[in-house]
Amino acid sequence: MKDSIVRISLSIPKELANFLDNQVLKNNYSSRSEFIRDLLREISVNEEWTEEKDDVIGILTIVYDHHKRELTQKMIDIQHNHYLNVLCSTHIHLDHYNCLEVIIIKGKPQEIIDVSNNISGLNGVKFAKLIKTANIKL
Amino acid sequence: MKDSIVRISLSIPKELANFLDNQVLKNNYSSRSEFIRDLLREISVNEEWTEEKDDVIGILTIVYDHHKRELTQKMIDIQHNHYLNVLCSTHIHLDHYNCLEVIIIKGKPQEIIDVSNNISGLNGVKFAKLIKTANIKL
Amino acid sequence: MKDSIVRISLSIPKELANFLDNQVLKNNYSSRSEFIRDLLREISVNEEWTEEKDDVIGILTIVYDHHKRELTQKMIDIQHNHYLNVLCSTHIHLDHYNCLEVIIIKGKPQEIIDVSNNISGLNGVKFAKLIKTANIKL
Amino acid sequence: MKDSIVRISLSIPKELANFLDNQVLKNNYSSRSEFIRDLLREISVNEEWTEEKDDVIGILTIVYDHHKRELTQKMIDIQHNHYLNVLCSTHIHLDHYNCLEVIIIKGKPQEIIDVSNNISGLNGVKFAKLIKTANIKL
Numbered sequence: 113m114k115d116s117i118v119r120i121s122l123s124i125p126k127e128l129a130n131f132l133d134n135q136v137l138k139n140n141y142s143s144r145s146e147f148i149r150d151l152l153r154e155i156s157v158n159e160e161w162t163e164e165k166d167d168v169i170g171i172l173t174i175v176y177d178h179h180k181r182e183l184t185q186k187m188i189d190i191q192h193n194h195y196l197n198v199l200c201s202t203h204i205h206l207d208h209y210n211c212l213e214v215i216i217i218k219g220k221p222q223e224i225i226d227v228s229n230n231i232s233g234l235n236g237v238k239f240a241k242l243i244k245t246a247n248i249k250l
Numbered sequence: 251m252k253d254s255i256v257r258i259s260l261s262i263p264k265e266l267a268n269f270l271d272n273q274v275l276k277n278n279y280s281s282r283s284e285f286i287r288d289l290l291r292e293i294s295v296n297e298e299w300t301e302e303k304d305d306v307i308g309i310l311t312i313v314y315d316h317h318k319r320e321l322t323q324k325m326i327d328i329q330h331n332h333y334l335n336v337l338c339s340t341h342i343h344l345d346h347y348n349c350l351e352v353i354i355i356k357g358k359p360q361e362i363i364d365v366s367n368n369i370s371g372l373n374g375v376k377f378a379k380l381i382k383t384a385n386i387k388l
Numbered sequence: 389m390k391d392s393i394v395r396i397s398l399s400i401p402k403e404l405a406n407f408l409d410n411q412v413l414k415n416n417y418s419s420r421s422e423f424i425r426d427l428l429r430e431i432s433v434n435e436e437w438t439e440e441k442d443d444v445i446g447i448l449t450i451v452y453d454h455h456k457r458e459l460t461q462k463m464i465d466i467q468h469n470h471y472l473n474v475l476c477s478t479h480i481h482l483d484h485y486n487c488l489e490v491i492i493i494k495g496k497p498q499e500i501i502d503v504s505n506n507i508s509g510l511n512g513v514k515f516a517k518l519i520k521t522a523n524i525k526l
Numbered sequence: 527m528k529d530s531i532v533r534i535s536l537s538i539p540k541e542l543a544n545f546l547d548n549q550v551l552k553n554n555y556s557s558r559s560e561f562i563r564d565l566l567r568e569i570s571v572n573e574e575w576t577e578e579k580d581d582v583i584g585i586l587t588i589v590y591d592h593h594k595r596e597l598t599q600k601m602i603d604i605q606h607n608h609y610l611n612v613l614c615s616t617h618i619h620l621d622h623y624n625c626l627e628v629i630i631i632k633g634k635p636q637e638i639i640d641v642s643n644n645i646s647g648l649n650g651v652k653f654a655k656l657i658k659t660a661n662i663k664l
Contacts, residue, residue, distance in 0.1 A: 116264045122283040126254045128290050135293065145260040151289055152266050155273065169344070171352055173309045173381045178464045185461060188454045188487065195481035200614040200630075202340040202478050204354060205471035206307070211464065212383070214309055214352050216342060216614075243311045243379050245350070316602045323599060326592045326625065333619035338476040338492075340616050343609035349602065354476075392540045398559040402530045404566050411569065421536040427565055428542050431549065445620070447628055449585045449657045478616040480630055482583070488659070490585055490628050492618060519587045519655050521626070 161244045162221045170224035171243040172215040172231060179209060180236030187231060191215065194227045210238075299382045300359045308362035309381040310353040310369060317347060318374030325369055329353065332365045348376075437520045438497045446500035447519040448491040448507060455485060456512030463507060467491065470503045486514075575658045576635045584638035585657040586629040586645060593623060594650030601645060605629065608641045624652075 124132075132144055141147040161168065178184055191198045194217075201215040215231070217224045221244070232240035262270075270282055279285040299306065316322055329336045332355075339353040353369070355362045359382070370378035400408075408420055417423040437444065454460055467474045470493075477491040491507070493500045497520070508516035538546075546558055555561040575582065592598055605612045608631075615629040629645070631638045635658070646654035 117261050118264050118267045119259060119261055120267060120270075120282060121257055121259045122286055123255050123257050124283060124287050124290070126256050128287060128294070129256045129258060131294050131297075132258075132290055135297075144258060145262060148260055148286065149262050149266060151293075152262070152270055155289075156266070156269050159269075159273075169313075169342075169350055171309075171311045171350075173383065175307075175383055178461075178468060181461070184464050185454075185457070188460050188481075192454060192481050192484055192487075195483060198481050199342055200340065200478055200480050202338065202352065202354070202476055202616060204307075204337055204476050205464075205468050205474050207471060208468055211468075212307055212309075212354070214340065214354065216340070216350070216352065239383050241381050241383075243381060245311065245313055245377050245379075316599075316606060319599070322602050323592075323595070326598050326619075330592060330619050330622055330625075333621060336619050338616055338618050340478060340614055342614050343602075343606050343612050345609060346606055349606075393537050394540050394543045395535060395537055396543060396546075396558060397533060397535045398562055399531050399533055400559060400563050400566070402532050404563060404570070405532045405534055407570050407573075408534075408566055411573075420534060421538060424536055424562065425538050425542060427569075428538070428546055431565075432542070432545050435545075435549075445589075445618075445626055447585075447587045447626075449659065451583075451659055475618055476616065478614065478628065478630070480583075480613055488583055488585075488630070490616065490630065492616070492626070492628065515659050517657050517659075519657060521587065521589055521653050521655075 158244060162225065164221050167218055168221055168224065169245045170217045170221075170228060171245070172217060172228045173239070173241050173243070174213050174215070174231060174237050175206070175239040176211050176213070176234075176237045177209050178211045183234055183236040184211075186234055187213075190227065190230045190234075194219075194223070197223055197227055296382060300363065302359050305356055306359055306362065307383045308355045308359075308366060309383070310355060310366045311377070311379050311381070312351050312353070312369060312375050313344070313377040314349050314351070314372075314375045315347050316349045321372055321374040322349075324372055325351075328365065328368045328372075332357075332361070335361055335365055434520060438501065440497050443494055444497055444500065445521045446493045446497075446504060447521070448493060448504045449515070449517050449519070450489050450491070450507060450513050451482070451515040452487055452489070452510075452513045453485050454487045459510055459512040460487075462510055463489075466503065466506045466510075470499070473499055473503055572658060576639065578635050581632055582635055582638065583659045584631045584635075584642060585659070586631060586642045587653070587655050587657070588627050588629070588645060588651050589620070589653040590625055590627070590648075590651045591623050592625045597648055597650040598625075600648055601627075604641065604644045604648075608633075608637070611637055611641055 136147050197217050197219040199216045199218050204212040206212050217227055228242045274285050335355050335357040337354045337356050342350040344350050355365055366380045412423050473493050473495040475492045475494050480488040482488050493503055504518045550561050611631050611633040613630045613632050618626040620626050642656045
């Protein structure tokens with residue numbers, strides 16, 4: 113049963129369909145279906161991560177404008193509230209405006225997601241992405 | 251033209267179709283189509299990154315076993331060969347076996363992808379993921 | 389002439405004289421003179437550093453209380469004003485109050501000392517120490 | 527008793543005596559004695575650090591040549607043997623030869639000194655300096 117195949121039908125903008133076809137070609141997939149299957153599997157692995165019972169590691173990368181008053185203060189306050197989870201953070205001063213901060217967080221997946229959402233959601237954060245190092249036995 | 255909609259049809263395992271439906275529900279999408287469109291757009295943004303002419307920042311996260319002889323040496327050699335691109339790296343000793351390394355790389359997208367692939371492809375690297383901080387005007 | 393030896397005489401608290409004698413013993417020096425000579429030579433090397441014409445690296449370690457309002461903002465502002473000098477900084481959230489920050493600075497010795505003094509002098513910084521990686525040909 | 531003053535007499539090279547006099551002037555000390563007293567007190571504070579019963583933080587800065595085979599491997603092996611003590615390390619690739627590594631270590635002073643000595647003593651390490659963040663209540 114596990115392997116039974118179903119057909120689904122989607123409506124997408126022509127432009128995106130063209131992009132999909134290019135990706136299929138470029139990455140040597142044999143069909144659109146195969147490409148989408150891989151995309152879904154990747155998300156699925158990511159989802160499993162949140163079910164993990166043991167401690168895992170998340171890496172949150174953010175870019176923000178340090179001129180946004182209060183932002184740096186709030187960011188540090190959040191990290192301190194979770195200081196047992198936040199292992200360390202590395203900061204690069206990109207230019208006069210932009211800060212890059214890479215925050216390494218350890219804990220249960222849900223804790224990591226919480227810290228991450230708290231920080232990413234701050235007003236002034238231009239970019240935020242959480243890497244989940246799934247399936248590594250620590 | 252840009253907005254014309256086309257229908258595409260896919261064959262996917264039932265299990266993955268169920269997973270897709272759960273994701274649609276869980277993330278408040280109105281349809282499977284809408285969910286897949288967003289997935290494709292995200293990849294598309296990522297692709298544009300590689301066309302970027304200006305310097306951008308990439309963050310490569312890897313996990314590896316430091317007992318794998320030669321691995322750490324090779325990793326450092328690669329980073330030195332690109333020392334103008336590698337801004338810094340942060341290392342966490344996860345346990346007796348596993349190292350987490352977060353490497354911050356600056357340069358043209360293709361340079362970043364090259365360094366990243368060189369490192370990720372080393373024998374002994376268990377996990378590797380490159381974050382592309384797209385669309386930030388540096 | 390360079391090697392001519394002179395005698396100098398000092399007044400120091402008895403307690404400190406005892407400490408000096410213990411250090412001489414503990415570190416296998418043959419005399420108080422030899423110990424003090426080494427101390428002075430170390431400072432002298434440090435002094436030479438500031439004469440260096442080429443770029444050198446300084447590592448500033450600070451500990452501060454992040455509850456001190458404005459402090460984190462000021463610290464980041466200073467670092468951004470010198471963003472060409474500050475290569476990166478690593479931050480550890482020690483506990484609910486204390487932040488440890490290690491700031492790696494590149495430039496002419498005087499530039500490094502200036503950035504360092506600006507940061508160390510901020511109200512709320514509890515500890516500050518600058519390491520000068522002298523005599524490394526970069 | 528504590529404040530009783532003793533006189534000690536030292537033999538030092540003329541050159542170093544001149545350097546001492548310059549330092550006295552430059553740093554606004556009223557005498558050579560006062561300058562030397564401050565030097566000794568600073569060492570004394572450092573010594574007290576090693577008596578500390580609680581966890582403290584040490585920051586070890588090293589510069590080494592990554593072409594020295596085995597060196598990077600040994601360095602990582604040592605850090606992993608003490609992975610509970612080594613919080614994180616930050617690495618800058620200075621040029622084709624030189625690596626700068628800043629290692630943040632937590633633990634009893636003696637543990638920190640041990641890790642530090644093990645690493646500093648490795649063949650190929652050109653520069654090593656341990657910062658002791660004394661007297662910070664964590």
